[in-house]
Amino acid sequence: MPEFRQSILAALLVLVSIACPAPAQTGADLNALLSGGRPAEALELARTSDLSPADLAYVEGRAALADNRLPDAIAAFRRALRLNPEARLARWYLAQALARDGQVEAALFQIDELLPEARGADERRTLLSARSRLVAQRPWGLTFGMNLQPSSNLNRATLNTEAPIFGGLVGTIDTTAEEGFSATLQAGAFRRFDLGAGALTLSGSLAATRATVDGLDRWQLGAAAAWIRPLDRGRLTLRADGLTTFYDDEIRDFTLVGLSVDREFFGERTLYRLGARVARQWYDDPGRASIYDNTSVTLTGDLRRIITPRLALRAGLAVNRTNARDPRFSYDAIRPSIGMERSWPSGWTVLGNVYYEQEWFDAPFFAFDTEKRIDRTVGLGLIVGNNSVVIRGFTPRLSCNFARTGSNVVFYDNIDVEECNLSLTRRF
Structure with missing residues (x-):
């Protein structure tokens, strides 16, 4: 669901600092590469930079998600969250990967973890809209x-x-x-x-x-x-x-x-x-x-x-x-x-x-x-x-x-x- 991903990215870019608290210039370069659809270059930069294990796992997840390697992306984002449970952007992309993999229940669980601490009305509306789309896919269980x-x-x-x-x-x-x-x-x-x-x-x-x-x-x-x-x-x-x-x-x-x-x-x-x-x-x-x-x-x-x-x-x-x-x-x-x-x-x-x-x-x-x-x-x-x-x-x-x-x-x-x-x- 590429349009689903793009519709929410802008509203959540403010969370990058939580997911990737890297040096300012490195973080800006990584964000530019990831947002510009160049995950391979972002991954190469991340591996040669002084990033924490959580930040590196997040970038690896983004690169795997861009290549549609969903199991690898899910594993990487889960690893990032284990290392840093407050990595909200990693949690959001984990929800995307799970949804694309058909794991709607697990994706809803991750979005429900984000909703209570949504930052501002715009982010809350975006998350609620994402949740509504997922519920429409599988309203029963x-x-x-x-x-x-x-x-x-x-x-x-x-x-x-x-x-x-x-x-x-x-x-x-x-x-x-x-x-x-x-x-x-x-x-x-x-x-x-x-x-x-x-x-x-x-x-x-x-x-x-x-x-x-x-x-x-x-x-x-x-x-x-x-x-x-x-x-x-x-x-x-x-x-x-x-x-x-x-x-x-x-x-x-x-x-x-x-x-x-x-x-x-x-x-x-x-x-x-x-x-x-x-x-x-x-x-x-x-x-x-x-x-x-x-x-x-x-x-x-x-x-x-x-x-x-x-x-x-x-x-x-x-x-x-x-x-x-x-x-x-x-x-x-x-x-x-x-x-x-x-x-x-x-x-x-x-x-x-x-x-x-x-x-x-x-x-x-x-x-x-x-x-x-x-x-x-x-x-x-x-x-x-x-x-x-x-x-x-x-x-x-x-x-x-x-x-x-x-x-x-x-x-x-x-x-x-x-x-x-x-x-x-x-x-x-």
Whole structure:
């Protein structure tokens, strides 16, 4: 798509200094050669100049892209981004190379990385126009995922998936530990609609889980709709989602629906996010399980502070109010957390965090108790993943959680939870 490339080049030339912070004269000569359609000469100049490895990889990518050697161009631009994650022009040309290679999903991912920090209205319009053209090429998609979960708490019914718009939908009957192993296969489909001021995505999913604990085998159906609107140095996301489950042990069957809004702000080196979510969960069984029917409201605030291009500080605070049918399971909660994120040139990222959660329940657990129930949890979370493979191949992600809960109710005191989830997801 040569006309697609040329239409945006002028608007993004201001980013060259970020992609190629070479000496001024060398940078000007390189820009002139690349813009003038002389990539071979630019590559020769780059190899004889005192350029950084990131700058050299960028020029090699431009030369390969001009010769239509798309795999070489993609590899070179990815190498430039691994060496300098802030090389915005390299990211833009990577998006072009991916689009020309038919990897529309991966190209959209790169443009979405550029949009929140677009410099000025002209650049934002150009990027939005490029995104609209890509969405028009492939407005639909399929996902396939596998999940393996060894855990000491399989009683928590969770659908873990990397599919777009899905993820994090959790339904819980109680926190009684049941050790075991579960495996989940998930398939989904989504459809995008470009609305000019934003994008709407509708998606659906079907998952089957088999567990070693009797009664926990289940099917899950999910659906979601999300509207994302880029704003000045930020993004607004509205999302509605829901899932329903069908267990072998029918008393556990439940349905969950939720509505959430998130506002992201991009500062100089800090990402701020404010969110709110309202969720309703109910169980199909009219007897014992119905006491867990609940409505919850959660407010969250998070920040990600870049310390170096490869290291970031993460911190967050969440407050929650849950009203259950049985007041013994209604509570107020607060959860602060802090952690560090580290990435490597290979594309691997590790996020570790510690958190503390306290829940104040509305009523004593036993009728003869004089004190209301209070639970306190201290936990350690670890997430390891690699997002370099976003379309042609599986994206790996390992998440582990280690926590201990103490309570003034003996049934919930000194409960240890150790669980790990390994997910492999492929998008088609």
